[in-house]
Amino acid sequence: MPIGLIALALGGFGIGLTEFGIVGLLPEVADDFHVSGAAAGYLVSGYALSVAIGALALTAAIARFDRKKSLVGLMVLFIVGNLISAVAPTYELLMVGRIVAALCHGAFFGIGAVVASDMVAENKKGSAIALMFGGLTAANVLGVPLGTFVGQQFGWRSTFWAITVIGVITLIGIQVLVPQTTSAGQTSLRGELAVFRRGQVWVSLALSVLAFGAVIGAYTYIAFTLTDVSGFATSTVPWLLVVFGVGTFIGNFIGGKAADKSLNATLAGIMALLTVLLSVFALTAENKVATIISLLLMGTIGLAAAPGLMVRIMKYADDAPTMASGANVAAFNVGNALGAWIGGLTIAAGFGFVSPLWVGAGLALAALVVAAGGGSLSRRSVASVGAPVDAAPHSVAAAPQAVKVESGIQ
Numbered sequence: 001m002p003i004g005l006i007a008l009a010l011g012g013f014g015i016g017l018t019e020f021g022i023v024g025l026l027p028e029v030a031d032d033f034h035v036s037g038a039a040a041g042y043l044v045s046g047y048a049l050s051v052a053i054g055a056l057a058l059t060a061a062i063a064r065f066d067r068k069k070s071l072v073g074l075m076v077l078f079i080v081g082n083l084i085s086a087v088a089p090t091y092e093l094l095m096v097g098r099i100v101a102a103l104c105h106g107a108f109f110g111i112g113a114v115v116a117s118d119m120v121a122e123n124k125k126g127s128a129i130a131l132m133f134g135g136l137t138a139a140n141v142l143g144v145p146l147g148t149f150v151g152q153q154f155g156w157r158s159t160f161w162a163i164t165v166i167g168v169i170t171l172i173g174i175q176v177l178v179p180q181t182t183s184a185g186q187t188s189l190r191g192e193l194a195v196f197r198r199g200q201v202w203v204s205l206a207l208s209v210l211a212f213g214a215v216i217g218a219y220t221y222i223a224f225t226l227t228d229v230s231g232f233a234t235s236t237v238p239w240l241l242v243v244f245g246v247g248t249f250i251g252n253f254i255g256g257k258a259a260d261k262s263l264n265a266t267l268a269g270i271m272a273l274l275t276v277l278l279s280v281f282a283l284t285a286e287n288k289v290a291t292i293i294s295l296l297l298m299g300t301i302g303l304a305a306a307p308g309l310m311v312r313i314m315k316y317a318d319d320a321p322t323m324a325s326g327a328n329v330a331a332f333n334v335g336n337a338l339g340a341w342i343g344g345l346t347i348a349a350g351f352g353f354v355s356p357l358w359v360g361a362g363l364a365l366a367a368l369v370v371a372a373g374g375g376s377l378s379r380r381s382v383a384s385v386g387a388p389v390d391a392a393p394h395s396v397a398a399a400p401q402a403v404k405v406e407s408g409i410q
Contacts, residue, residue, distance in 0.1 A: 087183075
């Protein structure tokens with residue numbers, strides 16, 4: 001794999017640490033600024049909302065520019081946001097820093113996925129994207145516990161200083177290691193937005209919402225499931241979450257390699273496995289051994305879909321992938337919010353802390369239906385006479401290329 005992918009992975013690590021690293025430090029932040037725990041929690045939800053906005057708005061604003069320069073600019077924004085957070089004298093300014101840093105999140109992964117896929121051959125694109133997203137999963141496994149430890153030992157601001165340094169190193173790495181051959185060319189905003197007229201692009205976005213909603217719908221309340229249902233002590237929860245994190249790290253790379261071989265079949269298979277796993281998890285949550293195994297598999301199977309979901313939308317929007325991949329990152333976060341929201345509703349309705357697992361299973365089943373429908377639509381498009389309905393070629397000469405795109409990802 002090209003060494004430039006390491007720089008992108010490091011950026012993913014820093015962004016993942018920015019998003020989740022503060023979770024373990026919220027009590028310290030609340031005490032420092034004399035705000036409630038709920039107000040401190042807004043630093044997390046505010047970040048997530050800004051990610052979704054930035055993934056669409058910022059990606060649209062910079063879609064026409066050279067991709068490498070865009071990544072450099074996004075890293076500058078990331079550094080500034082975390083620097084503001086590190087020195088913020090008030091809660092309000094800390095929130096500003098969080099929002100500024102979050103704005104680059106979606107655009108970085110959206111553009112970074114395009115850059116990563118451009119660095120490698122066609123049959124390695126899924127693996128390349130998986131390596132970039134590997135930085136994000138590594139942040140979940142190693143970065144968050146480490147960031148929490150550093151913040152608890154040296155003050156919560158030290159974590160943001162450390163993230164700022166990671167941003168500077170990433171900035172240098174992108175400038176030095178990422179090749180110059182990743183220009184967005186003459187792509188216009190209208191051209192980028194035109195891909196949203198394609199049915200398969202919307203199938204991809206729906207898949208991302210449902211797939212991530214399934215995993216996060218189950219994961220958001222997992223601490224309550226582990227303590228109130230499985231009977232684990234509260235002190236063991238962080239270590240059990242590491243088990244899930246290890247699973248995500250493994251699944252990310254397995255999913256990337258599988259997507260390179262058979263994209264639609266891989267995504268459908270992952271959704272089928274996730275449906276079964278979450279159902280079994282819900283039925284066996286009172287068994288500690290079964291719960292540990294389910295946690296590991298939930299991370300492995302759930303995150304195995306991420307590389308394939310990015311590859312899929314870029315395949316169907318190969319003439320304008322930047323905006324499409326940015327929208328897909330936004331879809332991930334919409335799915336996160338949807339899964340957590342529905343899971344919360346079921347708990348509030350009195351169905352207990354196992355109910356979010358059933359919510360996840362239901363969303364995964366819905367994703368399986370969408371994946372099967374999308375694959376069927378693709379096959380019908382390829383078999384039909386003339387250009388595929390979803391390819392939306394701009395000229396007659398473009399039609400054969402569109403057919404090739406459709407048929408190449410069965």
